[in-house]
Amino acid sequence: MSAPTDDLQALREALERIDQELLGRLAERMALVEGVAKAKLDSAWPFRDPGREDRLLLHLRRLAVERGLDPHEVERLYRVILDMSVARQQAYVRELDAAPLRVAYQGAEGSYSHLAAQRSYSGRAGGVLLTGHETFRGAAEAVASGEADLALLPIENSTAGSINETYDLLAEGRLVITGETVAAIEHCLLALPGVALDEIRAAISHPQALRQCEAFFRAHPAIRPREEFDTAGAARKVKEGGDRALAAVASAAAATTYGLEILARGIQTESTNATRFVEVALHAIPVPEGAAIKTSLLLTLAAERPGALGEVLSELARRGLNLTKLESRPIPGERWAYRFYLDVDGHASNDSFREALAAIRPATSDLRLLGSYPAAR
Secondary structure, three states: OHHHHHHHHHHHHHHHHHHHHHHHHHHHHHHHHHHHHHHHHHHOOEOOOHHHHHHHHHHHHHHHHHOOOOHHHHHHHHHHHHHHHHHHHHHHHHOOOOOOEEEEEEOOOOOHHHHHHHHHHOOOOOOEEEEEEOOHHHHHHHHHOOOOOEEEEEEEEOOOEEOHHHHHHHHOOOOEEEEEEEEEOOOEEEEOOOOOHHHOOEEEEOHHHHHOOHHHHHHOOOOEEEEOOOHHHHHHHHHHHOOOOEEEEEOHHHHHHHOOEEEEEOOOOOOOOEEEEEEEEOOOOOOOOOOOEEEEEEEEEOOOOOOHHHHHHHHHHHOOOOEEEEEEEEOOOOOOOEEEEEEEEOOOOOHHHHHHHHHHHHHEEEEEEEEEEEOOO
16 A cells, blocks of 8 residues: 555645745735836826736636636636735735825726826826726715825817716815816727728717717718717727627727727817816815916806806906806706806916905805816916
8 A cells, every 4th residue: 555655645745846836926926916016106007907807817718728727717716816916016005105196087998087197197206096987976986985085087178078977076066176187189990900991880989089079970971889988998898899890989098908900090070189187186285386277166146136147257357367168067956057167267365366256256156166276288
């Protein structure tokens, strides 16, 4: 019986050596994960992207099959490893002397909000932790709950106009505007590799993006626009769906991220197409000395006061305050009643601005300051 026992012992020792090697490689992976965390903070990149993780798991399942392993068990194992990796990244962040800025945005990796956040915050001392949310409300709720320090939300587009959901979120009174940025938007038509333009029968994207490309759809009536919650999410759906007749309207960055080809570039109706984003937070922050300042107001006109809006505009003009934006939105639950959003050059603490606010208050039933912040160049 000694020979079989010796064989079993040798096999166990071999397994132990392999286990040690596996643990050593896992430790190497965790060390690399910290480097990834630092790179993500420096470049303002999301810590976790479910779409990217799903693609990795699909790749690993295929490799498992090639090696004669159970793909379900391999996926289960790697889900644990991914959770360990994210936990290691979060531990790295907690140990930093300077905490990173936590920024929420709407969309998936490669969305225009994601790209705008990267441009705005990458290179910040202390790093930036970006987190994408499926909806504008989800990003705003992250700030309201303390999960994020601020959110970057699109509020208007130079072609398609105002993004009403952002205005309505501001009306809820929980968040203030602390900054703004303007980003040029170039839309591309993305499809699976090898697909020709004349094969496409539908293009999916965020409703705003589709409206910004109306001229392209008029010129290509065989392609039917179809709404999705996000531009980059639409690109991911095209890649995962495998439908050769389906395309997405999204950024060139989304094409790279999801492995799609660009069938047409710059399909937006206006070549100067741009989107204005506002940075929203729970509390106002000091404005840098010497910066050009913009103030956003929310007001509801006093009922039964004819010419109330004219009074407001006259008082601003009389004090040399330049009105740069005027937007009306229906008040929920009140038929034919509206609230107004105003953007005005200048800081609300200036004497002329304070005088104007005092003068227009009798013409309003509700007057709120949404924030004074540096104007985008």
